[in-house]
Amino acid sequence: MRFLHTSDWHLGRVFYNLSLIEDQAWVLDRLVKLAIDERVDAVLIAGDVYDRAVPPTDAVALLDDVLSRLVLGARIPVVLIAGNHDSADRLGFGSRMAESAGLMIRGTLGRLAPILFSDAHGVVAVHPVPYAEPAYVRAIASDAQDVDAPGTDSGAFDHQAAMNSLMAMARAQRVPGQRNIVVGHAFVAGGAASDSERPLSVGGSGMISTATFDGFDYVALGHLHRPQAVGGEHIQYAGSLLKYSFNEVDQPKSVSIVEMAADGRVQVKRVALGARRDVRIVRGTLAELLAAPDRDASHDDYLMAELTDTAPLLDPLARLRAVYPNMMTLQMVSIGQGGDAKMGAHIDHRVRQPEELFKAFYRDVMGEALGDAEQDVFNDALRALRSSESDAKP
Ligand SMILES: [Mn+2]
Incomplete structure (x- = not known):
C-alpha cells in the first residue's frame, strides 16, 4: 500500500499581514498532481488543515476544491483529522455524507473506529486520532470503563495521559494479521519545533513519548512544522505545507510518499513540492x-x-x-552586539549623568568608544534640550 502523508496546511494563514492563499493554492495543485502521478491508495492529512477555528472563506473554498479534485476527480480516498488550530466540530460538518465518496473527516473524538483499506497483502487499518484537549479525552476515557487507560486516575491528566487513553482504545481495535497506521496530531518528545507552531499546553510541555505508539506500523503525525522522523523511521512528521516563519528558512518543506510492505515495514520518500515564493x-x-x-x-x-x-x-x-x-x-543585527554589557548602560541609570549614560549606550551599540566629534554633537543636543526645558518652566 502506498499513501501520501501531509499535514499542517494552515489554509488562510496570514504572514506579516499578507494572505498566503495563492501560495497555498499553488503548492496544493502540485500536491494533487503528485498524488495522481504516484498512484497513491490514500492521502492522510494529519491536522491543522486550517489556520484558524473560523477560517476565511477563500480558505474554505480552496480546501473544498482540493478535496474534490482528489476524492471525486482522482478517486483517491482522503483521511483528514483535526489539529489544534482547527475547530473539530466545524471541520466535521457533512462528514458522514462525504464518507461514501471516499472523504473520511474526523474532527471530534466521536468516531475513532479504524478506517479499513486493503491491498494485495491484506487489510491496512488507519486509526484516526484527531487532536483533542486532555479534558475531552478524559471524559471519553471515563465513559469507556472497559478500556485500560493509564494515567486516568492520576491527578494531572495531561497530553501524555490523553494519548495513552486514545492509543489504548486504538490498540483494542486491532485485528491480528492486519497492518495498522495512526494518523495523529501531537508533540512527540525528541521532535524539533519551529516558530510557527502554537503550543499545545500552557504551563506544561504537552509532549508525549514515542513509546505511546508502540504496536503500530506507521504513525502519520502533524503539529511540528519541520519534516522529521522521531524515534524511528515509522514515526514521521510530514511537516507544514509551506515555511510559515523566518525560523524555517533552512527547512525544505515536503510531503511524504510512504510505501508499506506486506509485513508493515515502511519506506518513506520525502518529495519537495517547492513554493510560489520562497x-x-x-x-x-x-x-x-x-x-x-x-x-x-x-x-x-x-x-x-x-x-x-x-x-x-x-x-x-x-x-x-x-x-x-x-x-x-x-x-x-548590529544593535547590542558591540559592547561589553557589564561596562555599559546596565548600571543603575538614576545615579549617572546623561553624558556618562550616552557614552555607555554608544559603546554597547557600536562596539567602540564615543569619539570627540560625536561627543560634541551630543553635548550640543543636551544643552539645547536643557535650555528648552528651563524656558518652558513657569
Ligand atoms: Mn500546525
Missing part, C-alpha cells in the same frame, strides 16, 4: 541590499532583511520595499 533572509548593509536585486532573480520572495548598518537609517523598510516588493520585516 521565504528567505537577506543580509547586508542597506546600500548593498538596495543594489543587489538586479542580480537576484527571486527578489519577490518573502524576505526578512538583516541589516548590518551601524549608522542610523531613514525609513529602511520602505526603501527596501521599493525594490523587494515582499520585504516583510527587518532586523538591525
Whole structure:
C-alpha cells in the first residue's frame, strides 16, 4: 500500500499581514498532481488543515476544491483529522455524507473506529486520532470503563495521559494479521519545533513519548512544522505545507510518499513540492541590499532583511520595499552586539549623568568608544534640550 502523508496546511494563514492563499493554492495543485502521478491508495492529512477555528472563506473554498479534485476527480480516498488550530466540530460538518465518496473527516473524538483499506497483502487499518484537549479525552476515557487507560486516575491528566487513553482504545481495535497506521496530531518528545507552531499546553510541555505508539506500523503525525522522523523511521512528521516563519528558512518543506510492505515495514520518500515564493533572509548593509536585486532573480520572495548598518537609517523598510516588493520585516543585527554589557548602560541609570549614560549606550551599540566629534554633537543636543526645558518652566 502506498499513501501520501501531509499535514499542517494552515489554509488562510496570514504572514506579516499578507494572505498566503495563492501560495497555498499553488503548492496544493502540485500536491494533487503528485498524488495522481504516484498512484497513491490514500492521502492522510494529519491536522491543522486550517489556520484558524473560523477560517476565511477563500480558505474554505480552496480546501473544498482540493478535496474534490482528489476524492471525486482522482478517486483517491482522503483521511483528514483535526489539529489544534482547527475547530473539530466545524471541520466535521457533512462528514458522514462525504464518507461514501471516499472523504473520511474526523474532527471530534466521536468516531475513532479504524478506517479499513486493503491491498494485495491484506487489510491496512488507519486509526484516526484527531487532536483533542486532555479534558475531552478524559471524559471519553471515563465513559469507556472497559478500556485500560493509564494515567486516568492520576491527578494531572495531561497530553501524555490523553494519548495513552486514545492509543489504548486504538490498540483494542486491532485485528491480528492486519497492518495498522495512526494518523495523529501531537508533540512527540525528541521532535524539533519551529516558530510557527502554537503550543499545545500552557504551563506544561504537552509532549508525549514515542513509546505511546508502540504496536503500530506507521504513525502519520502533524503539529511540528519541520519534516522529521522521531524515534524511528515509522514515526514521521510530514511537516507544514509551506515555511510559515523566518525560523524555517533552512527547512525544505515536503510531503511524504510512504510505501508499506506486506509485513508493515515502511519506506518513506520525502518529495519537495517547492513554493510560489520562497521565504528567505537577506543580509547586508542597506546600500548593498538596495543594489543587489538586479542580480537576484527571486527578489519577490518573502524576505526578512538583516541589516548590518551601524549608522542610523531613514525609513529602511520602505526603501527596501521599493525594490523587494515582499520585504516583510527587518532586523538591525548590529544593535547590542558591540559592547561589553557589564561596562555599559546596565548600571543603575538614576545615579549617572546623561553624558556618562550616552557614552555607555554608544559603546554597547557600536562596539567602540564615543569619539570627540560625536561627543560634541551630543553635548550640543543636551544643552539645547536643557535650555528648552528651563524656558518652558513657569
Ligand atoms: Mn500546525
